Amino acid sequence: MEELIRCKGVSKKYGRxxxxxxxxxxxxxxxxVGILGPNGSGKTTFIKVLSGLLMPEAGEVLIDGKPIGTESKALVSYLPERPYFSDAMRISEVIDFFEEFYxxxxxxxxxRMLQTLGLDPERKISALSKGNREKVQLILVMSRKAKVYLLDEPMGGVDPAARDFILKTILTNYNEDASVLISTHLISDVENVLDDVIFIKQGRLALYKSVDEIRMEENKSVDALxxxxxxC
Amino acid sequence: MGWKFSDDVPLYQQIMDGIKQRIATGDWVPGQKLPSVRELAVDAGVNPNTMQKALAELEREGLLYAKRTAGRFVAEREEIKGRLQEEMMQSYVKEFLGNMESLGYSLEDTVALLQKISDQEERKGE
Incomplete structure (x- = not known):
């Protein structure tokens, strides 16, 4: 195991x-690793800083030893909170796009994963249900052989069966030498797949522990903690 | 095969118990080859590192063994099944007696109750 992500004194403000x-x-x-915190705690900001979409005002971020830039971005596969594919595109066109881009x-x-889902690649994005749209997007993100996967609320607003599919897709496809960061507030759904959890409270690191430690020391689930x- | 996990015990320990149960009930037989760590992890819906840790612990306890390139197997010593069954029976009985005690039943009360239920069952069978 080597250090893949390093943050030192990172601060980011939106106005005040x-x-x-x-x-x-x-x-x-x-x-x-689970990035956990209530709405507005800074989870998405943290993910966006790591992905290079937001520049912090202070501090240093290194991905596999490289500062945020073209090189770091090539190592990172990022699933944004909201789907961004154009409704007019077909699934196959989005695949072409990913192939060309990454x-x-x-x-x-x-x-293969689309086939498991029984989704015809010729279907238009606009014809997909919300759940299928999220699944297609996750499939594309997990089909990259990346070093870091940044998944921002990968299970927001999908039914429990879709959540199982999404977790299985993540577990089956990530590289053993990669890191997966999952930001979510659906803790009980993800806690069994996590090694470690990071609690972010009002933009600050509140806790960083392994799930086993939490269960052993506190005798409770991550959700309960x-x-x-x-x-409130 | 389904896996159910409780909240307050580390997952790898619950996985170890689950695998012991599979060996004790004969669901997994001596010498059987295990699926890959990743497959087992996906099946249980847990992190591969957690599964790896559970399997490594079971190897240390001698219930599983690894062959360098061929994978991981259930130990071939037949007495293991009996040992695990014994362990599980002990823990079931202890849990049961603990529950009965919390209801205010002494060991003697519980034994008497068991005898009564056993007699009733016998009479039903006649």
Whole structure:
């Protein structure tokens, strides 16, 4: 295991609103890590900083030793919170797009997963249900042989069966030497697949522990601990 | 095969218990080859590192063994099944007695109750 992600003193403000405040942490390869926090705590900001979509005002971010830039972005496969494919495109066109755009994209893997789902690649994005749209997007993101997967709310607004599919897709497809970061507030759904959890509270790191440690030391699930730490 | 997990015990320990149960009930037989870590992890819906940790612990306990290139197998010693059954029976009985005690039943009360239920069952069978 080697260090894949390193943040030192990262801060990001939106005007006077705080996004992230002096965030320092390190994530090793081969880990599935949950980025957990209530709405507005800074989860998405953190993911966007790692993906290179947002520039922090202060601090340093390294992905596999490289500062955020073209090189780091090539290592990162990012699933945004909201689908961004054009409604007018067909699934096959989105696949073409990914193939052209990302050198590490594995077309066969994507096509195999679509087949499992029984989705015809000639269908238009606009004809897909919300759940299928999210699944298609995840399939594309997980079909890259990336070093870091950043998944922002991969299960937002889909039914429990779709959640199972999404978790299985993640578990089956990530590289063993990659890291997967999953931001979510649906903790009970993901906690069994996580190695470690990071709690973000008002832009600050509130807790960074392994799921086993939490269960052993606190005798409770991550979900239960979350409800305590973030009780209103 | 379904996996159910509780909240307060580390997952790898629950997986170890689940696998022991499979060996004790004969669901997994001595010498049987196990699926890959990844396949087992996906099946259980857990992290591959967690599955790996559980399998490594079971190897240390001698219930599984690994061949360098061929994969991982259920240990071939027949006495293991009996040992695991014994362990499980002990823990079931202890749990049962604990529950009965919390209801205010002493060991003697419980034994008497078991005898009564057993007699009733016998009479039903006649």
């Amino acid at each position: 609103t705080l996004g992230l405040e002096d965030l320092s942490l390190s994530i090793a390869s081969g880990k599935i 050198r590490d994209f594995q077309r066969e893997a994507a096509e 979350f409800r305590e730490v973030f009780a």
